Amino acid sequence: MTPCSIQRPAVGFSLIELLVALVVIVLLLSLLAPALSRARETARTAVCGSNIRQLALANLAYANDNHNHFAIAARDIWHPNLERWHGMRGSNSERFDPARSTLASYFGESGRVKRCPSFIEGEDYQSGFEDGCGGYGYNASYLGGRSDLHGSSPAAAERSARDADVRTPTSTVMFTDSAYILDADYTKAAYSFCEPPFWQLNAGPPSSMRPNPTIDFRHLGQCNVAWVDGHVDRQDLAFSVDYQTHSRISGDEAADQGVGWFGPEDNSLFDLE
Numbered sequence: 001m002t003p004c005s006i007q008r009p010a011v012g013f014s015l016i017e018l019l020v021a022l023v024v025i026v027l028l029l030s031l032l033a034p035a036l037s038r039a040r041e042t043a044r045t046a047v048c049g050s051n052i053r054q055l056a057l058a059n060l061a062y063a064n065d066n067h068n069h070f071a072i073a074a075r076d077i078w079h080p081n082l083e084r085w086h087g088m089r090g091s092n093s094e095r096f097d098p099a100r101s102t103l104a105s106y107f108g109e110s111g112r113v114k115r116c117p118s119f120i121e122g123e124d125y126q127s128g129f130e131d132g133c134g135g136y137g138y139n140a141s142y143l144g145g146r147s148d149l150h151g152s153s154p155a156a157a158e159r160s161a162r163d164a165d166v167r168t169p170t171s172t173v174m175f176t177d178s179a180y181i182l183d184a185d186y187t188k189a190a191y192s193f194c195e196p197p198f199w200q201l202n203a204g205p206p207s208s209m210r211p212n213p214t215i216d217f218r219h220l221g222q223c224n225v226a227w228v229d230g231h232v233d234r235q236d237l238a239f240s241v242d243y244q245t246h247s248r249i250s251g252d253e254a255a256d257q258g259v260g261w262f263g264p265e266d267n268s269l270f271d272l273e
Helices: 015-065 251-256
Strands: 136-138 173-177 222-227 232-236
Touching: 015 136, 015 173, 015 222, 015 232
Parallel strands: none
Antiparallel strands: 136 173, 173 222, 222 232
8 A cells, every 4th residue: 555645744834824923922022111110110119218218217316326416417517618518528629428327337339429310421411510419319408407596507517407406307307319410411410419499598588489399209209208207208390490590491391300399388398397
């Protein structure tokens, strides 16, 4: 008998079938990309929350060791401007070295301020002389300085508040995510203070003059906030204003870039009352 031949089915794919498969894969990736990006930013937000809490705990520990006074934000900002809460430098042409921070001894072996993982140089942020702050801003007007007592004079920068001066530690800002918009291209740079909505130019009530907005809502439209009692939460952007030192950035543009304030449009979350 003649053996019968067995016909095997073809297993190849046509060009059309391959193209359809590729299109389906691309569509699936495009659908998954936003979810993956959001998951990645959610993880970064959690790490940032841990970092900023460590900043607050370091400042509380510093106060415990220094007659209950918090770290001074910028002791010599009027002149020669070589000291910040996050570091020191030898001259005005240098960056601040975070290993020489007032709080350095509370940050472990490196002595460096932790950096927000969403504050990525070269992507959204430009390198600058205050990079050592790690993308975090300190409440310099009321905690790291005493503008409420000395207004805008050099004396305000030379002393800090005591923990006993803060009447409501659970609702008084210590640190936030922060940044400063440099130009009309919306380039951001590190900025080491979280300014209140109004300048405290004299002892007494705040003035009607505005600082430039510096709180950065970089975490999916939210910012991390460390409060004086040491707890951390996330806040939504509530409002912003025009940049006062130049006319390149309007309040709407600042808000679109995620820079502004949370809470009520007053200094109540920053002052010591």
